[in-house]
Amino acid sequence: MYNCELYAYHIIFNTMDQSRRSFLKKSGVGIAALTILPRRVFGKMGTDSSIIAPSDQLTKGIIGTGGIGKSSYHFTSDQSYRLVALCDVDQKHLDGAVELARTKGFGEMATYHDFRDLIHDPNVDVVHVATPPHWHGLMSCEAARAGKDVWCEKPMTRTIGEGKRVMEAIKRNGRVFRLNTWFRFKDTFYGLGTKVEPLKKLVDSGLLGWPLTVRISGATGFAWKFYWVGKENLIPESVPEYFDYDMWLGPAPYKPYHLHRTHQTFRGYWDYDGGGLADMGQHYIDPVQYILGKDNDFPVKVEIDAPQQHPDAVGTWRSITYTYADGCKIILEGQGYESEGKVPYIEGPKGKVFQGFECTIPNVMDVINELPDPAPQNTDFVDCVKTRKNFALNEINGFHSATIVNMGVCALRLNRTLNFDPATQTFINDPAANLLVNQPMRGEWGKLL
Amino acid sequence: MKRFITILAAFLTLSVAVFAQDSRNRAVDTIVGDVLAQMPAENAASFKLQMSDLAKSAPASVEMLVGMLQSAEKGANNKIEYAINGVTNFACDPSNESVKAAVLEGLQNGAAKLDDSNNKQFIETQIRLLTPEVQSAPVFTSVNIKTYSKEWDKISEKGVLKALKSDDAAYRVTALRTADTFAGEEFYALLAKSYPKLSDAAKAEVIYWFGFHKAASQLPLILSEIGKAGQLGFNAIEAAGKIGGPEAADALIGRLGTEDCEAAYQALLRFNGDIRAKVQAALNEATDSNIEPLMKLAAARRIYDVAPIVFANIKTPKHSAVAIECLAGVVRPFQADKVAEMLASAPTANIAPLQAAYAAAISKLGVGERYSQLRKALVKFDNKERFYDILASVGTENAVSDLVEAYKANASAAALQALMKMNNYSTASTLFEAAKQNNEAALSRFITLVAANEKNADRMYTKLMSAFEIAGDKAKAVIANKLGSCPTLDSFITLSQLVGSSDKDIAYAAANSSLAVAKNCVDDIDAALLKECLNKAAAILKSTGDSDDGYAVDDIKNFLSTVEEDSPVFTLSDEEKAEGFEVLFDGTNLDKWTGNKEGYLPVNGAIYVTAQYGNERNLYTIKEYKDFVFRFEFSFVRAGANNGVGIRTPMGVDAAYDGMCEIQILDHDDPIYANLKPYQVHGSVYGVIPAKRIVHKPLGEWSYEEIRVKGNHITVTVNGEVIVDGDIKEACKGHNVKAKGAESNEYTVDHRDHPGMFNKTGHIGFLGHGAGVKFRNVRVKEL
Numbered sequence A: 001m002y003n004c005e006l007y008a009y010h011i012i013f014n015t016m017d018q019s020r021r022s023f024l025k026k027s028g029v030g031i032a033a034l035t036i037l038p039r040r041v042f043g044k045m046g047t048d049s050s051i052i053a054p055s056d057q058l059t060k061g062i063i064g065t066g067g068i069g070k071s072s073y074h075f076t077s078d079q080s081y082r083l084v085a086l087c088d089v090d091q092k093h094l095d096g097a098v099e100l101a102r103t104k105g106f107g108e109m110a111t112y113h114d115f116r117d118l119i120h121d122p123n124v125d126v127v128h129v130a131t132p133p134h135w136h137g138l139m140s141c142e143a144a145r146a147g148k149d150v151w152c153e154k155p156m157t158r159t160i161g162e163g164k165r166v167m168e169a170i171k172r173n174g175r176v177f178r179l180n181t182w183f184r185f186k187d188t189f190y191g192l193g194t195k196v197e198p199l200k201k202l203v204d205s206g207l208l209g210w211p212l213t214v215r216i217s218g219a220t221g222f223a224w225k226f227y228w229v230g231k232e233n234l235i236p237e238s239v240p241e242y243f244d245y246d247m248w249l250g251p252a253p254y255k256p257y258h259l260h261r262t263h264q265t266f267r268g269y270w271d272y273d274g275g276g277l278a279d280m281g282q283h284y285i286d287p288v289q290y291i292l293g294k295d296n297d298f299p300v301k302v303e304i305d306a307p308q309q310h311p312d313a314v315g316t317w318r319s320i321t322y323t324y325a326d327g328c329k330i331i332l333e334g335q336g337y338e339s340e341g342k343v344p345y346i347e348g349p350k351g352k353v354f355q356g357f358e359c360t361i362p363n364v365m366d367v368i369n370e371l372p373d374p375a376p377q378n379t380d381f382v383d384c385v386k387t388r389k390n391f392a393l394n395e396i397n398g399f400h401s402a403t404i405v406n407m408g409v410c411a412l413r414l415n416r417t418l419n420f421d422p423a424t425q426t427f428i429n430d431p432a433a434n435l436l437v438n439q440p441m442r443g444e445w446g447k448l449l
Numbered sequence B: 001m002k003r004f005i006t007i008l009a010a011f012l013t014l015s016v017a018v019f020a021q022d023s024r025n026r027a028v029d030t031i032v033g034d035v036l037a038q039m040p041a042e043n044a045a046s047f048k049l050q051m052s053d054l055a056k057s058a059p060a061s062v063e064m065l066v067g068m069l070q071s072a073e074k075g076a077n078n079k080i081e082y083a084i085n086g087v088t089n090f091a092c093d094p095s096n097e098s099v100k101a102a103v104l105e106g107l108q109n110g111a112a113k114l115d116d117s118n119n120k121q122f123i124e125t126q127i128r129l130l131t132p133e134v135q136s137a138p139v140f141t142s143v144n145i146k147t148y149s150k151e152w153d154k155i156s157e158k159g160v161l162k163a164l165k166s167d168d169a170a171y172r173v174t175a176l177r178t179a180d181t182f183a184g185e186e187f188y189a190l191l192a193k194s195y196p197k198l199s200d201a202a203k204a205e206v207i208y209w210f211g212f213h214k215a216a217s218q219l220p221l222i223l224s225e226i227g228k229a230g231q232l233g234f235n236a237i238e239a240a241g242k243i244g245g246p247e248a249a250d251a252l253i254g255r256l257g258t259e260d261c262e263a264a265y266q267a268l269l270r271f272n273g274d275i276r277a278k279v280q281a282a283l284n285e286a287t288d289s290n291i292e293p294l295m296k297l298a299a300a301r302r303i304y305d306v307a308p309i310v311f312a313n314i315k316t317p318k319h320s321a322v323a324i325e326c327l328a329g330v331v332r333p334f335q336a337d338k339v340a341e342m343l344a345s346a347p348t349a350n351i352a353p354l355q356a357a358y359a360a361a362i363s364k365l366g367v368g369e370r371y372s373q374l375r376k377a378l379v380k381f382d383n384k385e386r387f388y389d390i391l392a393s394v395g396t397e398n399a400v401s402d403l404v405e406a407y408k409a410n411a412s413a414a415a416l417q418a419l420m421k422m423n424n425y426s427t428a429s430t431l432f433e434a435a436k437q438n439n440e441a442a443l444s445r446f447i448t449l450v451a452a453n454e455k456n457a458d459r460m461y462t463k464l465m466s467a468f469e470i471a472g473d474k475a476k477a478v479i480a481n482k483l484g485s486c487p488t489l490d491s492f493i494t495l496s497q498l499v500g501s502s503d504k505d506i507a508y509a510a511a512n513s514s515l516a517v518a519k520n521c522v523d524d525i526d527a528a529l530l531k532e533c534l535n536k537a538a539a540i541l542k543s544t545g546d547s548d549d550g551y552a553v554d555d556i557k558n559f560l561s562t563v564e565e566d567s568p569v570f571t572l573s574d575e576e577k578a579e580g581f582e583v584l585f586d587g588t589n590l591d592k593w594t595g596n597k598e599g600y601l602p603v604n605g606a607i608y609v610t611a612q613y614g615n616e617r618n619l620y621t622i623k624e625y626k627d628f629v630f631r632f633e634f635s636f637v638r639a640g641a642n643n644g645v646g647i648r649t650p651m652g653v654d655a656a657y658d659g660m661c662e663i664q665i666l667d668h669d670d671p672i673y674a675n676l677k678p679y680q681v682h683g684s685v686y687g688v689i690p691a692k693r694i695v696h697k698p699l700g701e702w703s704y705e706e707i708r709v710k711g712n713h714i715t716v717t718v719n720g721e722v723i724v725d726g727d728i729k730e731a732c733k734g735h736n737v738k739a740k741g742a743e744s745n746e747y748t749v750d751h752r753d754h755p756g757m758f759n760k761t762g763h764i765g766f767l768g769h770g771a772g773v774k775f776r777n778v779r780v781k782e783l
Helices: A009-027 A039-045 A091-103 A115-119 A133-145 A160-172 A197-205 A245-249 A275-291 A364-369 A381-387 A395-414 A431-437 B028-037 B044-056 B060-068 B078-092 B094-112 B117-130 B145-152 B157-163 B169-182 B185-197 B200-212 B216-225 B230-243 B246-255 B261-269 B276-284 B291-300 B304-314 B320-330 B333-345 B348-362 B367-380 B384-394 B397-410 B413-421 B425-436 B440-453 B457-469 B473-485 B489-498 B504-520 B527-544 B547-562 B574-579
Strands: A058-063 A081-087 A110-112 A126-129 A149-153 A177-180 A213-216 A301-305 A319-323 A329-333 A346-348 A351-353 A418-421 B582-585 B593-595 B600-603 B606-609 B619-621 B628-636 B642-649 B661-666 B703-710 B713-718 B721-727 B763-766 B773-782
Touching (some): A058 A115, A081 A115, A160 A395, A197 A275, A301 A395, A431 B078, B044 B060, B044 B078, B060 B078, B094 B117, B169 B200, B185 B200, B200 B216, B230 B261, B246 B261, B246 B276, B261 B291, B291 B304, B333 B348, B333 B367, B333 B384, B348 B367, B367 B384, B413 B440, B425 B457, B440 B457, B440 B473, B504 B527, B574 B773, B642 B703
Parallel strands (some): A058 A126, A126 A149, A213 A329
Antiparallel strands (some): A319 A329, A346 A351, B642 B763, B703 B713
16 A cells, blocks of 8 residues: 555656657667756755754745644744744735744844845745645645745645646756645544544454545534635725735736625635635545545546535535545535434445544454554654655645645536546546646736745 | 538638537537536536537637636626636646647637736636746745755754854754754764763753654763753753654653652653563662652553552552542453442542442443443442443443333432433433423433434424423524524524524524525425525624624525425416317426436426537437427526537437427527627527527526427417517428538528428427526427
8 A cells, every 4th residue: 555655656656757768778878977967956055055953943935824834833933943924915915924024033034025025135045835726736836946945824726737847847956845635634633532543453454355435524523614605796896005906816816805805714716726615625625635545646536416506606515525536535525515314434345444443343442452553644844844854744645635625616616527547647538528637817917936 | 500601701700610610510619619518517427528629629619718708897707707718727737748739729819809807817727727837937046945045054963062062042943943954873973972061051041952863872872861850851851752762762751750740751651562571670779769650650551560550559548549640451250349339438539439440340241241341330339429330331221221220210400311322212201301300401412312313303392382381481492503404494494583583693593404404394484484584694694794694694685595485286277278279287287398318307397408518419309290389488597507409300410400490499698609600699590590589587587488380380488478470481491401411501590401301290399408598387288
């Protein structure tokens, strides 16, 4: 069984690897010693500095100082990880964040309007992307190219194509990337009532049999936040003077300003996010991907049962079903879904686990205790940055779970079942669906990605 | 209800497809209108039905839809957007390839005539979905995967080896990370060959990398590094655990009790394979230095056979503490008595681990057996309270009564604590007694239990309110929250008082709960009270300013807009009584009606329509009527709703043609009806006499309508205004059907035949065309 540590490089390098090897054989270039990477990829660590010493202080800059960027979990500064820079296109948000930093005694903040200026600020080691999702891909890639490590909020990207680009940019520039959800390695996992670790052990042991079906549902202790829906028939409003709407939109299509499209309620619009599915999807699905050992794999099919979706405003759905090639399923049960009887969280041919870790296997905790613990995960981000290790939830497994979310978004937006090719990460025999894999960006922004 | 039949001349500029009629004999604008009235489709089946209708009549239907888009300031586009996006999605589905070209043509024709830039952009995105082969948009053009690959191609195995000699740790690690693509025996060997010349730091990184890739062939090298100082030794231990196998297990067990003990212990916990036999063997020959980590491993992995060793070590002062901690991991039921004995006489420090051990020992027994074991212990030992928590975990009714008895007899705090840990509703009354003695924890647990377990809403309310009487502000806020799952009138009245509380948390909780209760028992609550309370709730939620609360405020507003004032059973006024009116629907039943009683339901005093289009789906009076005055009230609950009143009609036919006529009921103000003909507006004798166009009241408000039929004369009055007053025979000059051999009927405004026009009598019918309209207070008087 795979675990999260196994890289999924075959995805990016599959074709390349083969062509490279044959090229090496033919030309003999492989023997010639070529530099592996230009030094510039190390950014400020450049020629005269080495790796950051364990005692050194890391610095971070936050892009996006709205709800999540200013939350107490992120808006921190201490000896090992100091906040030095802030960026926002809403002057009020930026002013508020500066004031918050002052009252918390964080010291002087560099403030920026354009995220590129924060990224290229030599005092910033780690770029924290806390914007709406339509910016995540661009900013992460730009930061990686500038030699910065990245802490990115979920969902990782709002399209499959952008996720791929982030994975490439991080890898190519040798950066450390952390996607910010954490249930695969810590905290009680919603309705399970425990961390995911015991379930991971149980699944790995084969005691539940194979293939498995996982239900992420109200009936198994999860909530899909269906209040994140958009509004139709928005009547254009005038843009507040303190808000740079054009820059806020960035790569997103231009649509007339309305307050509801932006701060706090942006999740209700496909241009920027994907409602409760995109908000909670990676929180709920990423640990499942880990438990099922699917960090290297993608589902091959996504089916939906939903009312018709509006082209702009996100609506609700009854269910979304993902199927892997080996028959494993992840079923998201949403608004109006009527489940029959007691719903197992995870179900295999040999056993079921319900909400609260109730299990059909007698004395399951004793059984689980006899099993080896899962492989260690690198869960200290600061340590990962200093020792250049991959973080537990990184650009690779993060891309995989973000893609599951985005497959659901594509199927909802097209009102139909879609078949997916894990090798190429495209939809099979569906050119229109593949247009949603790579979406155009407004103006020149596409060139940055 | 009438589908909008087109006058040919009006659409001569459009393609011929406009005139194509589908199997239900509908013209294109009718199809468009019908689809729009059903937007958004509720499910896949409805979506397919609506969209195939549109697609089959494309390009005309699609072009017409695009033409209906207005600028956002001018009106609502949402239904049109649903329809356009829906038909585009339908057409870009590879299985509907055959309709793609026509839909695309419709979009392109429509786009050419659009002025509004936002609408234009919307249509362009739709065109894009249908033309994936024409991608002019600059999508990821400057940096594509090929460009990346070029630089990657330069990386060689040798390059990696060279980089490992660098002093720059970041450089080395990045090189190794790129080397993941080379992982395989060939490269492992290359790496191992240059390994001896590397610095210790680089060696540590290489060993980590081998472990990461589970390079089993390199295990001897890795094992040889175990015991080295610093990161190198640590990484070697971790890598050995990841690779696994008997040699690695021996090597790691060998490091227990040394300076690497903790690292080796962690690696063994995660060891790739089963270590139980190895640990057991090692325990048999354990020394003072490694017995503790070995016992811990045995406990963690449930190696029951080593229990005697653990028991023995409890008596060894040196290892006693660890041995006691480990006991829970290795005991079995037959050792339960022994553990109970130890627990009863243990010093305080050992109580918790021995309780865990005792619970573990009996955990494999059935509930009944566990209970009797505990009974035995309770009778036998003096320190009974040491067993209470375990008794609580049994969870049964007799466990509850034992603990309640213990609490009552000795005011035992331990028994009360144990009761609070039980997930058993039978504990509630005792917890409430304790709560009255100022025990806050007991009160909080009582509230939780009631809210989670009480199935009867009235009882839940009574119990929560009894808690409320003795609660502090904090608990009161919790109760206000829980009242949200208690949908009764009493609960709502209490909440309507609590929203005015000066304590912010109580008022906030009550605000949230009041909406939940209102939704679930709206019919029981006086409308005025409901509105007053929810408006207060909205104000409270708005003032907190949280984004989720913003949604709750919207929710309240939407909900209030649907709230009906009380609707008593309809009775005739004295005047109507004297005139001889007969009530056909008084708000309670459809006894005087026949036909589609599933699609027409009496709900809250009104006939609520869910019926879809179709002649078999209408509702008819049982009696037939000749000359009459028909009075009723109607209300649109959904924009664009469509229905109609059939006059002197047989059942199961299209009343507009095979009945005398149909009087249109239509929310013609909705922008989806931009193409409406005068004889299709509300009140029209459909296709025969156009009505004066009125402006409807806002959605949800009631209008009063009277239809008077005498001979061939029809009078329609809405809200006191006469909008039709004419003779249908005169309107078509007596030609209800076309002349023999004629193409169409030149005398009717819709140019259609109306063979039933001169029916002498027939049923009155409601001619459903989808959800969204309500009727009430329906009465009739025969003339």
